[in-house]
Amino acid sequence: MTDPLLTVDAVEVRYGAALALAGLSLTVAEGSVLAVVGPNGAGKSSLARVLGGLVRPTAGTIRFAGRDVTGWGAHRARQAGLVHLPEGRGVFTGLTVAENLRMAAAIVPRSERADAVGRAYTLFPVLAERRRQLAGSLSGGEQQMISLARGLIVSPRVLVADEMSLGLAPKMVDVVFEGLSEARGAGVTIVLIEQYVHRALAFADHCVVLHRGAAAWSGPVAEATDDVLARFLGTSAA
Numbered sequence: 001m002t003d004p005l006l007t008v009d010a011v012e013v014r015y016g017a018a019l020a021l022a023g024l025s026l027t028v029a030e031g032s033v034l035a036v037v038g039p040n041g042a043g044k045s046s047l048a049r050v051l052g053g054l055v056r057p058t059a060g061t062i063r064f065a066g067r068d069v070t071g072w073g074a075h076r077a078r079q080a081g082l083v084h085l086p087e088g089r090g091v092f093t094g095l096t097v098a099e100n101l102r103m104a105a106a107i108v109p110r111s112e113r114a115d116a117v118g119r120a121y122t123l124f125p126v127l128a129e130r131r132r133q134l135a136g137s138l139s140g141g142e143q144q145m146i147s148l149a150r151g152l153i154v155s156p157r158v159l160v161a162d163e164m165s166l167g168l169a170p171k172m173v174d175v176v177f178e179g180l181s182e183a184r185g186a187g188v189t190i191v192l193i194e195q196y197v198h199r200a201l202a203f204a205d206h207c208v209v210l211h212r213g214a215a216a217w218s219g220p221v222a223e224a225t226d227d228v229l230a231r232f233l234g235t236s237a238a
């Protein structure tokens with residue numbers, strides 16, 4: 001067995017008195033997809049934020065590609081290939097589509113930037129058509145494409161996608177999954193936080209069900225039967 005690409009060990013996240021992650025442990029193998037599901041407030045976004053370096057854990061360690069990255073900031077994590085796509089898009093609405101993509105490409109070596117942005121336009125042709133438009137004038141789904149494109153531009157090793165399909169029309173959800181599928185095909189490891197549990201499970205290799213900041217259940221998706229989901233996820237399984 002090779003070491004996991006990502007290891008979360010007894011990680012705790014607090015916001016003042018609120019305990020969002022209560023000593024969570026999990027591992028993610030390189031090239032695999034981990035679906036993270038759970039009810040509202042379970043700690044899914046907190047996991048995404050602590051992986052992406054947006055919040056510091058109050059206890060525990062995070063290891064990525066053989067290094068202890070606990071407490072690394074967002075910039076450093078992103079540069080190392082651990083890329084967080086925040087819930088609610090993380091798009092600069094006052095900038096054009098092209099500016100958003102160029103900003104993301106700023107950490108790519110200069111000689112590779114144009115190619116990286118070009119690949120994003122190939123994957124999401126609608127962004128190429130809208131490149132001169134302000135990002136804020138695009139639809140929710142199109143802004144989600146910008147977010148995903150920004151993540152893919154930096155050739156991430158791990159993509160942490162937090163509720164990318166939230167508020168999107170079914171057709172746009174398909175587009176988001178196409179983008180994720182493309183990333184996975186390129187060998188990107190994905191931590192997928194999704195409200196559409198069955199969709200997430202169909203895409204993922206492993207699943208963890210969070211409840212009050214801890215893993216209520218985890219295992220291969222084949223074992224995440226409707227029974228298991230009903231038991232650990234309650235009515236939100238559908």
Ligand SMILES: Nc1ncnc2c1ncn2[C@@H]1O[C@H](COP(=O)(O)OP(=O)(O)OP(=O)(O)O)[C@@H](O)[C@H]1O
Pocket residue numbers: 015016018019020038039040041042043044045046047
């Ligand atoms: N900035 C904050 N300040 C205080 N409490 C917070 C903050 N962010 C999250 N929390 C609390 O931490 C807990 C976990 O929140 P988190 O956003 O991680 O949940 P989630 O699983 O992503 O929920 P959702 O499905 O609604 O997105 C919740 O109880 C929430 O109220």
Ligand SMILES: [Mg+2]
Pocket residue numbers: 044045046087163
């Ligand atoms: Mg959330």
